[in-house]
Amino acid sequence: MNIEKLKANKSFGGETAFYQHDSEITQTKMNFSVYMPPGNSPDGCLIWLSGLTCNEENFITKAGAQQYLSENNMMVICPDTSPRGLDLPEEHGSWDFGSGAGFYVNATTEGYKQHYKMFDYISKEIITVLTDNFKIDNTKISISGHSMGGHGALILGLTLPTQFASISAFSPIVNPINCPWGQKAFAGYLSDKSEYAQYDACELIKSNHKHPNPILIDQGQADEFLEKELLTDNFTKCCSDNNQALIVNYRDGYDHSYYFISSFINSHLAFHKKYWG
Amino acid sequence: MNIEKLKANKSFGGETAFYQHDSEITQTKMNFSVYMPPGNSPDGCLIWLSGLTCNEENFITKAGAQQYLSENNMMVICPDTSPRGLDLPEEHGSWDFGSGAGFYVNATTEGYKQHYKMFDYISKEIITVLTDNFKIDNTKISISGHSMGGHGALILGLTLPTQFASISAFSPIVNPINCPWGQKAFAGYLSDKSEYAQYDACELIKSNHKHPNPILIDQGQADEFLEKELLTDNFTKCCSDNNQALIVNYRDGYDHSYYFISSFINSHLAFHKKYWG
Numbered sequence: 238m239n240i241e242k243l244k245a246n247k248s249f250g251g252e253t254a255f256y257q258h259d260s261e262i263t264q265t266k267m268n269f270s271v272y273m274p275p276g277n278s279p280d281g282c283l284i285w286l287s288g289l290t291c292n293e294e295n296f297i298t299k300a301g302a303q304q305y306l307s308e309n310n311m312m313v314i315c316p317d318t319s320p321r322g323l324d325l326p327e328e329h330g331s332w333d334f335g336s337g338a339g340f341y342v343n344a345t346t347e348g349y350k351q352h353y354k355m356f357d358y359i360s361k362e363i364i365t366v367l368t369d370n371f372k373i374d375n376t377k378i379s380i381s382g383h384s385m386g387g388h389g390a391l392i393l394g395l396t397l398p399t400q401f402a403s404i405s406a407f408s409p410i411v412n413p414i415n416c417p418w419g420q421k422a423f424a425g426y427l428s429d430k431s432e433y434a435q436y437d438a439c440e441l442i443k444s445n446h447k448h449p450n451p452i453l454i455d456q457g458q459a460d461e462f463l464e465k466e467l468l469t470d471n472f473t474k475c476c477s478d479n480n481q482a483l484i485v486n487y488r489d490g491y492d493h494s495y496y497f498i499s500s501f502i503n504s505h506l507a508f509h510k511k512y513w514g
Numbered sequence: 515m516n517i518e519k520l521k522a523n524k525s526f527g528g529e530t531a532f533y534q535h536d537s538e539i540t541q542t543k544m545n546f547s548v549y550m551p552p553g554n555s556p557d558g559c560l561i562w563l564s565g566l567t568c569n570e571e572n573f574i575t576k577a578g579a580q581q582y583l584s585e586n587n588m589m590v591i592c593p594d595t596s597p598r599g600l601d602l603p604e605e606h607g608s609w610d611f612g613s614g615a616g617f618y619v620n621a622t623t624e625g626y627k628q629h630y631k632m633f634d635y636i637s638k639e640i641i642t643v644l645t646d647n648f649k650i651d652n653t654k655i656s657i658s659g660h661s662m663g664g665h666g667a668l669i670l671g672l673t674l675p676t677q678f679a680s681i682s683a684f685s686p687i688v689n690p691i692n693c694p695w696g697q698k699a700f701a702g703y704l705s706d707k708s709e710y711a712q713y714d715a716c717e718l719i720k721s722n723h724k725h726p727n728p729i730l731i732d733q734g735q736a737d738e739f740l741e742k743e744l745l746t747d748n749f750t751k752c753c754s755d756n757n758q759a760l761i762v763n764y765r766d767g768y769d770h771s772y773y774f775i776s777s778f779i780n781s782h783l784a785f786h787k788k789y790w791g
Contacts, residue, residue, distance in 0.1 A: 299575055
């Protein structure tokens with residue numbers, strides 16, 4: 238695929254860089270950032286999916302992951318959270334729908350269905366970028382994310398368990414059909430309610446989707462969205478009922494911010510690397 | 515002093531927090547951020563001065579310093595780079611003068627002289643905040659910064675060598691009277707050219723200002739501002755001519771960004787802690 242490097246900064250001996258490419262799937266330009274460790278030959282790559290209002294910049298500037306990635310020869314790629322440069326109905330009117338809020342589904346509603354296909358964008362084009370442009374071994378690609386991106390990591394990893402070596406998430410939306418953010422997004426992106434379950438991590442587990450490795454979740458107990466939007470316990474129950482191995486680390490006093498993510502990101506990176514053989 | 519905590523996020527067991535207070539010196543509200551390690555009893559504090567266009571947020575969100583600060587029981591405080599909320603002549607018209615660009619001088623020009631007294635603000639009010647509000651031992655306060663903030667760290671540390679236990683800088687403007695950024699700022703803030711030398715690190719060294727400990731500088735060799743604005747070699751020569759111990763680490767391939775700072779901030783933190791006894 239033809240990708241254009243827009244900006245690069247040396248960092249911890251490797252390179253933090255921003256790219257753009259023409260996406261066949263979203264029919265727009267798409268942006269992503271990467272950290273490439275020294276030597277340009279990483280052991281594998283973590284795909285990081287960001288949350289509502291974020292873009293390809295948040296994780297790479299605020300998570301403080303580069304030192305660990307450098308020292309452990311790991312790459313990370315951070316796709317943007319939606320197509321950009323469009324002007325669809327309702328696309329720019331609210332922070333929890335449309336631009337910056339793609340929710341990692343393949344939209345089926347009019348207007349959105351031509352562009353907002355973030356599930357396919359991540360699972361097809363980003364994978365192609367990694368294997369073709371960055372020469373990453375297809376069996377050494379893991380997935381993680383934050384909030385809406387944690388939801389994305391869970392549904393992508395559970396739907397495609399042979400594509401993603403391991404799954405983790407910070408503060409994920411685990412049950413979007415039962416929370417306001419998810420209900421709003423699904424109503425806007427999906428034309429029929431029968432499509433909802435395939436994009437809901439709890440429903441996926443209930444319908445016997447599994448990942449062979451344990452799923453790792455970190456969740457702050459002072460997270461202002463825990464009770465109404467994130468619903469972590471629902472996922473714990475589904476996994477327990479259906480024999481999906483799950484590790485949930487509740488973190489006392491931590492909130493929904495990147496200050497929380499940066500505090501524990503190294504443990505997630507170590508978790509994923511373990512599954513790259 | 516009465517300071518108000520605006521926001522706090524748990525991070526690496528401690529707290530990243532943002533404060534505001536009424537400044538007697540600038541006659542405005544002033545903002546700063548801190549990282550307080552777990553236990554609220556740090557061994558000492560580093561004052562971090564940011565560069566042009568920055569505010570109290572840049573370092574604390576982008577430098578990735580919290581892990582080291584937490585593990586080594588160190589506090590950092592990041593003041594804003596200028597007063598805010600004013601509307602002085604020329605104050606908001608350019609990114610390298612006025613708001614976000616206080617240059618750490620005490621202004622003497624009309625309008626600015628009532629507010630833009632960043633030298634006194636750092637050396638008096640921020641010190642009082644540290645010793646009174648945060649109970650920091652006055653002999654365990656060091657100073658560092660980036661670009662314009664590196665200039666600030668050098669001139670404050672060299673002028674008040676008994677106040678600041680140690681001095682370091684990333685990509686500092688070492689000789690403002692001989693570079694466009696410095697010349698523009700000094701012309702705008704200082705009413706008489708005789709005032710310039712006291713705020714120029716090279717001139718301070720030439721007039722026999724010294725710090726008892728070595729000064730540490732990291733400078734990227736791919737820094738786009740090195741040749742025209744930063745002039746690192748001028749400082750090296752002055753220090754050599756006047757027996758000021760200096761360590762300059764030139765870093766191949768690194769630029770002027772926070773990606774550079776984050777790559778080497780831990781070595782600066784270790785450097786400062788050494789001087790806190």
